[in-house]
Every structure is written in structure tokens, then in C-alpha cells.
Amino acid sequence: MSYNFKDQVILITGAGSGIGRATAIKLASLNATLALCDINYSSLEGTSxxxxxxxxxxxxxxxxxxxVKEVHSFIDETLTRFSRIDHVFNCAGVNPTSIPLEDTPDDYWDKLVGVNLKGVFNVTRGVIPHLKSGASFVNVSSISGIRPSAQQAVYCTTKYGLIGxxxxxxxxxxxxxxxxxxxCPGYIDTPTNAGIVKGGAAVESMAHGNALHRLGTPEEVADVVAxxxxxxxxxxxGSVVEIDGGIKGNSNPPPGK
Structure with a gap:
């Protein structure tokens, strides 16, 4: 592959860690100009x-x-600094916690829908007026946007909804x-992956839950995004690209990005 993003401005949300960070590094290596945001500023400095x-x-x-206010401010400042936006990577998201639906609190619904779904809506709506022909969006769903998971109804709702x-x-x-x-990433080795946090048997289950018998890396997702x-x-x-190593039919441990 031989492509170069010189003189192109790419906006990335959730760039402080995991897939967002790996994608920022990948695009930087391809000479892109980057506008990066995350809820954690110190992690952004590490990415930079x-x-x-x-x-x-x-x-x-x-x-x-x-x-909406913070997103619009970020977009406006990006345009002030760079005069254009060419591509957008909507990567900011909250990973799931397994909770039976009857025990799910309202604030959990509000948080996941607010970040995983409304966040993409906010960024997309805010950026559209400034895009020209040749621009593009890449949005991060999940294998859980394709395959349902028990006790993850809220998370799956946001990721199915994002595809639609x-x-x-x-x-x-x-x-x-x-x-x-x-x-749609599958089992990716990132710090916020619920299975990675659990460690031990959970990691082993993820590693053997796909045909390649290993976890994916953030860099492997970043290559596809680029x-x-x-x-x-x-x-x-309108394409939906699964990056999951070939998930097995009966395997559905917690996803992560």
C-alpha cells in the first residue's frame, strides 16, 4: 500500500489510548495533520x-x-488552526459492563448512549458543513454491533445503532x-478491554475465541482505518469491516477497544 495524507487534516476522538492512539500514530507516520481529542488530556499528551x-x-x-458545546468548540478551533477537515475517525466510546437488564441503572444507559451514539452524532453533525468531496468518516462500532451478548443490551444497542x-x-x-x-473490532488487546482487565481465564477465552487464536492489536485496527x-x-x-480474527460461532467474551 502506498498512500500519503500530506496536507490533509484528520480529526480523531478518543485518541488518548487504545485504537484511537494507535490510529493517530499510524496517520502521523503517513504525514497527516491531526486534531485529537479525548476526555483525558494527559493521555492525549502521551499520544502526541x-x-x-x-x-x-x-x-x-x-x-x-x-x-454539543464541547464538540462544537473542538471543531471550531480545529478549523481556526488548520482551515479544513478532511477525515473524521469517531473512536471515543465506553466499553461494556455485563449487567442484567433489570439491574441496569438509568445513568449507565445515559452514559453509554451519550458517548457511544450521541457523541458520534454530535461530531458528525458538527463537521458535515465543513467537508468537501473526497472527505470521509470512519466510525468505530464493535463485533457487539453485529453479534448480541447477554447482559450487554445497552452496549449492543449503541453499537448496533451506530452501524445503522x-x-x-x-x-x-x-x-x-x-x-x-x-x-467492528473483535478482541483487541487494549487497556480498557473488559477481558484484559479481568485477566487470566478471560484473556485466554478471548485468545481462543477466534480462528487465529490470539488477540488483535490496536495497530492492526489502525491499519484498516488508514x-x-x-x-x-x-x-x-457504507461498508462494515469486521476486524476480529475470525470469531467462532459460540464465542462471545467481552469486546474491547
Whole structure:
């Protein structure tokens, strides 16, 4: 593959760790100019240090994507600094906690829907007026946006919903030359993956829950995201790309990003 994002501005949410951080590093290596946000500013600073060598230093901002005001401020400042936005990677999200539905508190619903679904809506709606033909979105769903999980109804709702939202936006913006695609990571070795946090048997279950018998890495997801932004994916619009190592039919441990 040979593509380069020189003179292109890419906005990434959830860039402080995991897939968001790995994607920022990948795109920096391909000469992109980056606008990075996360709810944790210190983690963003860590990401920025790993993006050394970009033509322009990344713009960093602590943002709660569920807040319309904070999202609009981030977009406005990105445009003030760089005058354009070419691609958007909606990666900010909250990973699941397994809770029986009857025990699920309202604030858990509000948090996951607010970040995982409304956050993508906020960013997408705010950025659209500033995009030109050739721009694109890549949104992070999950294997749980395709496969249901017991005791994860709220999380699956947000990730299934994100796929539907993305496909609608692909139809809406496609005539303007703006593409929207989705990645669905499976068992990825990240600090916020619920199985990684549990350790031991949970990690072993994930590692043997797919045909490759190992966890994926954030860098492997980042490679796919970079491809989807590139001209080599110019006819991909509304696509849902599973990055899961070939998950087995009876395997469904906690996903993660």
C-alpha cells in the first residue's frame, strides 16, 4: 500500500489510548495533520509525543463528545488552526459492563448512549458543513454491533445503532462525494478491554475465541482505518469491516477497544 495524507487534516476522538492512539500514530507516520481529542488530556499528551515527526504538531483538546458545546468548540478551533477537515475517525466510546437488564441503572444507559451514539452524532453533525468531496468518516462500532451478548443490551444497542446511523449517513452524504464506513473490532488487546482487565481465564477465552487464536492489536485496527481513509478505498461507502480474527460461532467474551 502506498498512500500519503500530506496536507490533509484528520480529526480523531478518543485518541488518548487504545485504537484511537494507535490510529493517530499510524496517520502521523503517513504525514497527516491531526486534531485529537479525548476526555483525558494527559493521555492525549502521551499520544502526541508518540506522533513526533508530523509536518504540524497535533492540536489537542479535552472533550466530552456527549457535550454539543464541547464538540462544537473542538471543531471550531480545529478549523481556526488548520482551515479544513478532511477525515473524521469517531473512536471515543465506553466499553461494556455485563449487567442484567433489570439491574441496569438509568445513568449507565445515559452514559453509554451519550458517548457511544450521541457523541458520534454530535461530531458528525458538527463537521458535515465543513467537508468537501473526497472527505470521509470512519466510525468505530464493535463485533457487539453485529453479534448480541447477554447482559450487554445497552452496549449492543449503541453499537448496533451506530452501524445503522453510519449506513444512513453513507447514503445521505455519498452524492456529495463524502464516504462513511464502519470498523467492528473483535478482541483487541487494549487497556480498557473488559477481558484484559479481568485477566487470566478471560484473556485466554478471548485468545481462543477466534480462528487465529490470539488477540488483535490496536495497530492492526489502525491499519484498516488508514486504508479506509485513503484513495485506495474510494469505492467503499457504507461498508462494515469486521476486524476480529475470525470469531467462532459460540464465542462471545467481552469486546474491547
Amino acid at each position: 509525543k508518540l506522533c513526533a515527526g508530523t509536518p504540524t504538531s497535533p492540536y489537542l483538546s479535552d472533550v466530552d463528545v456527549s457535550s 446511523f453510519s449506513k444512513c449517513i453513507a447514503l445521505e452524504l455519498g452524492p456529495r462525494g463524502i464516504r462513511t464506513n464502519v470498523v 486504508f479506509l481513509f485513503s484513495g485506495e478505498a474510494r469505492y467503499m461507502n
